[in-house]
Amino acid sequence: MVKDPRQQGKGKTRPAVNLAAVPSTTHATSSPPKLNRSNAVTDWRTDPEYLEPTIPKRGYILPLIPYTVAMSFQTAGNPDDETVIREVVPGVTTISVPFLRFNRIKFGGRATLVRLQSGTLAVFSPTPLTPLVKSTIASISPSPTPISYIIAPDLEHHMNLSAWHAAYPTAHIIAPEGLAEKRAALNRSDKAVTIVPFGTVFTARDKLSTKVTAEFDAEFAYEFVDAHPNKELVFVHRPSRTCIEADLLFNLPAVEQYSRSGIDPTTGWATRLFAAMQHTRGDALWQKRMLWYLFSKRDRAGFAESAKRINAWDFVNLVPCHGDTFVGDGKTVYEKVMEWHLQGKKKN
Numbered sequence: 001m002v003k004d005p006r007q008q009g010k011g012k013t014r015p016a017v018n019l020a021a022v023p024s025t026t027h028a029t030s031s032p033p034k035l036n037r038s039n040a041v042t043d044w045r046t047d048p049e050y051l052e053p054t055i056p057k058r059g060y061i062l063p064l065i066p067y068t069v070a071m072s073f074q075t076a077g078n079p080d081d082e083t084v085i086r087e088v089v090p091g092v093t094t095i096s097v098p099f100l101r102f103n104r105i106k107f108g109g110r111a112t113l114v115r116l117q118s119g120t121l122a123v124f125s126p127t128p129l130t131p132l133v134k135s136t137i138a139s140i141s142p143s144p145t146p147i148s149y150i151i152a153p154d155l156e157h158h159m160n161l162s163a164w165h166a167a168y169p170t171a172h173i174i175a176p177e178g179l180a181e182k183r184a185a186l187n188r189s190d191k192a193v194t195i196v197p198f199g200t201v202f203t204a205r206d207k208l209s210t211k212v213t214a215e216f217d218a219e220f221a222y223e224f225v226d227a228h229p230n231k232e233l234v235f236v237h238r239p240s241r242t243c244i245e246a247d248l249l250f251n252l253p254a255v256e257q258y259s260r261s262g263i264d265p266t267t268g269w270a271t272r273l274f275a276a277m278q279h280t281r282g283d284a285l286w287q288k289r290m291l292w293y294l295f296s297k298r299d300r301a302g303f304a305e306s307a308k309r310i311n312a313w314d315f316v317n318l319v320p321c322h323g324d325t326f327v328g329d330g331k332t333v334y335e336k337v338m339e340w341h342l343q344g345k346k347k348n
Contacts, residue, residue, distance in 0.1 A: 079097065079128060079130055080130050080131060080132035080133075081260065082097065082098055082260045082261045083095060083096070083097050083127075083130065083132055083133070083260065084096040084097075084256055084257065084259060084260055085132070085136050086256075088242070088317065088319060088325055088327060089240050089242060089317055089327060090240065091114060091115045091237075091239065091240050092112065092113070092114055092115075092237065092240050092242050092317070092319070093112070093113040093114075093115075093136070093140060094110055094111070094112050094113075094319060094325065095110065095111040095112075095113070095127050095133055095136070096108065096109070096110045096256050096257040096259075097109045097110070097127050097128070097257060098254075098257060098258050098261045098263065099127075099254075099257065099322075102270070104268065104270040104271070105268070105270050105271050105274045106253070106254055106258060106263070106265045106266075106267075106268065106271045107250075107252070107254060107321075107322040107323075108252075108254025108256070108257025108258060108265065108322055108323060109125075109127050109159075109257060109321060109322070110125065110127070110257060110319070110320070110321045110322070110325075111123055111124065111125050111126050111127040111133075112124040112125065112244050112319050113136075113137070113140060114219075114237050114240075114242075114244075115140055115141065116148065116215065116216075116219060117215075117218070117219065117239075118148070118215060119141055119143055120141050120143050120145065120146055120147065120148040121137065121140060121141050121146055121147050121148065121149075122147075122148060122149035122150075122151065122216070122220075123147055123149070123150055123151065123164065124151045124153055124235065124244050124246075125151070125152070125153050125157040125159075125246055125321050126150060126159070126160045126161065126163075126164045127159070127160060128160055128163070129160060129163045129164055129167055134167070145168065145170050145171075146168070147164070147167075147168035147171045148170075148171060148172060148215070148216075149171060149172050149173075149174060149212075149216060150164050150165065150168070150171045150172070150173045150174070151173075151174045151175070151233065151235070152173065152174070152175040152176075152179055153176075153232065153233040153234070153235075153244075153245065153246040153321075154176060154228075154230040154231050154232045154233060154246045154247055155176060155178055155179055155182060155230050155231050156230055156246070156247065157246045157247070157321065158175065158179055158182075158183065161173070161183075161196055162192065162193060162194040162196065165194070165196045165197075166194070172199035172200065172212070172213065172216075173196055173197065173198050173199050173200075174198075174199065174200045174201075174202075174212060174233070175198050175200075175201055175202070175233075176201070176202050176224060176226070176231035176232075176233055177201055177202060177203045177204070177226075177231065178231055179198070179201075179231075180198055180201065183195065183196070199212075200212045202222075202224040202226075202233060203224075203226075204224070204226035207223075207224040207226060210224075219237060219238055219239060220235050220236065220237055220238065221235070221236045221238065221313055222234065222235045222236075223306050223309050223310050224306070225248060225303065225306040225307075225310075226299075226302065226306075227296060227298060227299035227300070227302035227303035227306060228247070228248065228295055228296070228303065228306075229295060229298070230246070230247050232245065232246060232247060232248045233246075234248055234306075234310055236310075236313040236314075236315045238314070240317065241314055241315045241316045241317060242315060242316075242317040242318070242319060242330075243310070243313065243315040243317065243318045243319070243330055243331075243334065244319045245318070245319070245320055245321070246320075246321045247321065247322070248320075249280075249287070249318070249320055249333075249334065249337050249338075250278035250279070250280075250287065250320060250322045250323050251278075251279065251280050251320050251322070251323030251324050251325075251326070251333075252265075252274065252275040252278045252279050252322060252323045253265040253266045253271070253275050253279075253323065254322060254323050254324070255323075255324055256324050256325070257323075277289075277290055278290065278322075278323075279323075280323075280333050280336070280337060283336070284336055284337050287337050288337060288339060288340050291303075291337070291338070291340070291341065292340050292341070296341065300341075303341055304341040304342070304344060307338045307341040307342055308341075308342060310334070310338075311331075311334065311335060311338065311342055315330060315331055316328055316329070316330055316331055317330045318330025318331070318333060318334055
């Protein structure tokens with residue numbers, strides 16, 4: 001069992017959340033806990049890797065929500081005090097944090113650490129590399145080089161890649177095509193976004209033949225959903241039967257990710273609107289519509305092929321980057337949300 005270093009008397013922190021009370025899966029009858037409805041934030045940690053190198057472009061998420069491309073990790077002091085460390089299933093540990101998209105929507109953020117048979121770790125969608133995160137890594141893998149793989153699972157989730165590469169320079173970095181070019185463009189005006197070496201880059205042309213390493217491939221299957229606008233990489237850890245993904249499927253509201261912050265993850269009109277469309281309760285109709293009409297519009301057939309290959313995997317747990325995790329019923333939820341693409345036609 002992974003121990004939270006905060007519970008070992010290391011420094012003064014706010015009381016830890018009762019993780020047993022945080023649902024590992026969100027069902028139709030679940031509702032967010034009663035939290036402090038104050039959204040006052042005294043300190044913002046803005047990740048430069050999320051910012052365009054020039055004046056942010058304006059646009060719309062659907063026709064209703066104006067946004068810039070900026071994103072930020074939202075804290076009210078020491079970020080470690082608001083981080084939730086949890087061993088979801090043996091060998092799979094999540095790092096859940098408050099996170100704002102478009103500086104408006106409470107998405108929540110999550111990194112996932114998977115312990116390999118070798119004893120080292122693969123990290124998916126790395127969050128800020130804080131002292132708590134470093135001590136957690138050391139407690140799971142005492143190796144001098146504990147991180148073997150760093151996965152940026154899409155064009156958006158390369159946050160903190162520079163810091164993780166600097167701390168673990170021997171780690172093999174996995175990413176989709178286009179990310180190297182995006183980071184190079186950012187680097188021209190912001191040197192905090194460093195040029196990192198990519199060990200494996202998935203491309204639409206070669207995605208079915210691409211391999212990572214013998215060690216990685218022995219434990220993971222993967223699919224490059226190149227039809228998704230964000231170029232999603234989805235993985236399944238075979239030993240734990242756990243699917244790990246970034247923006248393919250959401251499970252809002254981000255209850256666990258805001259559970260130590262004192263901020264209600266359901267407040268704010270933009271959050272409420274987006275959460276109404278990106279949840280998994282009931283028949284998840286609005287998330288199906290978002291996937292069908294928006295995210296797969298460019299190449300619906302290709303999106304469906306990827307959805308079917310993922311559905312062929314043997315998994316029962318599902319770890320999204322945004323919203324609560326699913327333990328035991330992850331495959332059922334995935335099939336529900338992806339129903340229209342799996343069946344090859346739209347129902348509503």
